[in-house]
Amino acid sequence: MTHTLLSPLDMHLHLRDEAMLKCVAPLSAQSFSAALVMPNLVPPITTIEALLDYKKRITEAIGNETFEPLMTLFFRSDYTRDFLEKAALHVKALKLYPSGITTNSEGGVATMDIEILRPVLEAMSDLGLILCVHGETNGFVMDREKEFCTIYESLASAFPHLKIVMEHITTKESVALLDKYENLYATITLHHLLITLDDVAGGMLKPHLFCKPIAKGYEDREALLHVSLHAHPKVMFGSDSAPHPIDKKECCGCAAGVFTSPIALQALVELFHKHHALANFQAFVSNNAQVIYAYKPPLKEVVLVKIPYVVPHSYGNVVPMFANETLAWSIERVI
Amino acid sequence: MTHTLLSPLDMHLHLRDEAMLKCVAPLSAQSFSAALVMPNLVPPITTIEALLDYKKRITEAIGNETFEPLMTLFFRSDYTRDFLEKAALHVKALKLYPSGITTNSEGGVATMDIEILRPVLEAMSDLGLILCVHGETNGFVMDREKEFCTIYESLASAFPHLKIVMEHITTKESVALLDKYENLYATITLHHLLITLDDVAGGMLKPHLFCKPIAKGYEDREALLHVSLHAHPKVMFGSDSAPHPIDKKECCGCAAGVFTSPIALQALVELFHKHHALANFQAFVSNNAQVIYAYKPPLKEVVLVKIPYVVPHSYGNVVPMFANETLAWSIERVI
Numbered sequence: 319m320t321h322t323l324l325s326p327l328d329m330h331l332h333l334r335d336e337a338m339l340k341c342v343a344p345l346s347a348q349s350f351s352a353a354l355v356m357p358n359l360v361p362p363i364t365t366i367e368a369l370l371d372y373k374k375r376i377t378e379a380i381g382n383e384t385f386e387p388l389m390t391l392f393f394r395s396d397y398t399r400d401f402l403e404k405a406a407l408h409v410k411a412l413k414l415y416p417s418g419i420t421t422n423s424e425g426g427v428a429t430m431d432i433e434i435l436r437p438v439l440e441a442m443s444d445l446g447l448i449l450c451v452h453g454e455t456n457g458f459v460m461d462r463e464k465e466f467c468t469i470y471e472s473l474a475s476a477f478p479h480l481k482i483v484m485e486h487i488t489t490k491e492s493v494a495l496l497d498k499y500e501n502l503y504a505t506i507t508l509h510h511l512l513i514t515l516d517d518v519a520g521g522m523l524k525p526h527l528f529c530k531p532i533a534k535g536y537e538d539r540e541a542l543l544h545v546s547l548h549a550h551p552k553v554m555f556g557s558d559s560a561p562h563p564i565d566k567k568e569c570c571g572c573a574a575g576v577f578t579s580p581i582a583l584q585a586l587v588e589l590f591h592k593h594h595a596l597a598n599f600q601a602f603v604s605n606n607a608q609v610i611y612a613y614k615p616p617l618k619e620v621v622l623v624k625i626p627y628v629v630p631h632s633y634g635n636v637v638p639m640f641a642n643e644t645l646a647w648s649i650e651r652v653i
Numbered sequence: 654m655t656h657t658l659l660s661p662l663d664m665h666l667h668l669r670d671e672a673m674l675k676c677v678a679p680l681s682a683q684s685f686s687a688a689l690v691m692p693n694l695v696p697p698i699t700t701i702e703a704l705l706d707y708k709k710r711i712t713e714a715i716g717n718e719t720f721e722p723l724m725t726l727f728f729r730s731d732y733t734r735d736f737l738e739k740a741a742l743h744v745k746a747l748k749l750y751p752s753g754i755t756t757n758s759e760g761g762v763a764t765m766d767i768e769i770l771r772p773v774l775e776a777m778s779d780l781g782l783i784l785c786v787h788g789e790t791n792g793f794v795m796d797r798e799k800e801f802c803t804i805y806e807s808l809a810s811a812f813p814h815l816k817i818v819m820e821h822i823t824t825k826e827s828v829a830l831l832d833k834y835e836n837l838y839a840t841i842t843l844h845h846l847l848i849t850l851d852d853v854a855g856g857m858l859k860p861h862l863f864c865k866p867i868a869k870g871y872e873d874r875e876a877l878l879h880v881s882l883h884a885h886p887k888v889m890f891g892s893d894s895a896p897h898p899i900d901k902k903e904c905c906g907c908a909a910g911v912f913t914s915p916i917a918l919q920a921l922v923e924l925f926h927k928h929h930a931l932a933n934f935q936a937f938v939s940n941n942a943q944v945i946y947a948y949k950p951p952l953k954e955v956v957l958v959k960i961p962y963v964v965p966h967s968y969g970n971v972v973p974m975f976a977n978e979t980l981a982w983s984i985e986r987v988i
Binding site: 458459460514515516518519520521522523524525526528532535536567568569570571572573574637641 | 793794795849850851853854855856857858859860861863867870871902903904905906907908909972976
């Protein structure tokens with residue numbers, strides 16, 4: 319049994335830099351046609367020069383693969399309209415992080431006060447730039463995203479022509495916002511479709527499943543599954559694949575991030591097949607994003623086949639989700 | 654500034670066996686007068702012979718310190734009254750684990766059906782044996798203890814003369830049961846008085862703070878603090894100090910347990926001092942347990958002094974809570 323995907327897209331990807339970039343970029347490029355690349359390097363990508371330099375390093379790391387890195391800028395509330403006009407030639411989206419909320423987000427916004435953010439958000443709205451948001455407060459870890467929903471609502475109301483992507487949503491409350499505000503969209507990861515906090519901390523503690531936002535409960539996962547398997551038109555696949563070297567995961571203070579890019583399509587096709595939703599897989603993993611981002615990706619045909627695939631223990635020094643486990647589907651070929 | 658404790662008791666302690674026992678038993682014996690020793694070895698302590706052998710190994714590991722290991726039996730629903738009568742000569746309590754709920758609990762009870770447990774619980778009640786319970790269901794990790802509360806209520810109602818200790822409670826719901834049922838008591842750990850899930854998984858993931866039951870939210874911690882700092886007469890200190898070698902903590906599947914015994918009194922006195930509750934410290938850490946267990950411990954005087962104490966990175970191959978951090982209080986001398 320096979321299933322063919324056309325130009326799969328990963329609309330939320332961390333490629334890191336230097337040796338890690340060289341390790342992980344080819345893995346995404348092997349199976350995806352393009353990906354939205356997060357800008358949270360150290361220091362973050364806040365200038366066009368840094369953006370183009372980073373894009374060049376990504377392109378070099380990828381080699382001959384057909385793969386387009388869709389670049390993003392790290393949101394700053396002090397960008398000028400003039401700067402954003404120039405940036406709009408190179409990016410489709412800016413990524414907003416509340417300061418300190420996740421890996422390398424220290425330079426993010428200190429406040430979500432709409433009046434402080436207004437000049438930049440109005441300019442983005444006028445220029446058709448998309449706002450991607452890591453939506454968590456600094457509250458109790460299980461409540462952070464739920465608490466942020468009121469901020470999503472304020473942003474969506476205040477800037478009705480700004481497309482806002484709620485990144486890597488994990489709660490039923492975020493899912494509910496999709497049908498409440500025309501201009502709210504969402505990415506959903508593989509791991510949040512599969513795991514709950516029980517998988518992270520219910521048996522042994524699993525550092526390789528630890529991420530931000532942290533996996534939530536069963537009702538939340540059900541809500542995410544529902545809109546993904548139905549390919550709700552405002553929902554896109556974004557892996558949030560976030561590699562860390564093994565010594566930053568299996569240690570006394572484990573960094574947040576699940577590394578999924580090399581196994582994402584295999585695990586997703588298994589999930590969609592199991593739920594009799596293969597007819598919606600193409601929309602979830604490509605077509606919806608093409609519409610939302612008004613983007614035509616390079617053509618790539620990925621043929622998935624229902625033949626078991628043993629996931630390696632690691633890629634370089636990064637341990638993937640499902641390390642050493644067997645998935646039901648493999649990638650047969652990529653054309 | 655000093656504070657003197659008389660015969661501090663740790664009413665929930667894991668001493669393990671073999672090399673680990675030799676490493677950790679002296680650390681408890683240095684500062685505690687006695688401790689209730691958990692029976693979840695591999696295999697669990699289910700015979701009087703195994704119990705006496707284990708007690709002997711503990712005594713040898715302790716050497717010349719004044720320290721009484723209060724032994725417990727691993728609860729089995731098929732114990733006979735005759736066996737329990739003999740056991741009552743050697744133990745004050747049996748520890749009940751739902752099967753598979755935590756470290757080395759595989760031999761625990763498969764059901765909490767009261768009719769199945771009735772013969773043993775009635776015999777225990779008649780013999781004045783105390784029932785210590787790890788009270789978690791196999792539900793969602795954040796709800797397991799709350800869900801178990803209905804089982805505590807059923808047990809307390811069905812066996813009104815049986816003393817039941819809700820071990821290492823972590824929720825406001827368990828705290829509320831203390832005043833609802835005369836025969837329900839509780840132990841509270843150091844770490845559950847100090848941390849919430851935010852400390853375990855809100856920033857970096859911290860394997861050395863991962864335990865079962867997992868730390869909960871702020872309201873839960875407040876409820877635990879309230880009854881501890883007021884030395885509610887039905888509440889006792891039980892560290893649940895649960896050592897694992899570092900390679901079972903900093904790895905891809907971290908075992909549950911926080912190792913606190915060598916730093917517990919120093920951290921507790923700091924907490925009680927900070928909350929102006931030193932007057933209740935003696936009751937929380939010794940007197941309440943003496944009354945509940947009808948037990949007179951060996952006399953030991955522990956003088957704590959407000960001089961900083963740098964916690965070692967490890968004791969043998971076990972990393973303690975507060976490793977490499979500085980506590981405000983030290984143990985000055987033990988007489």
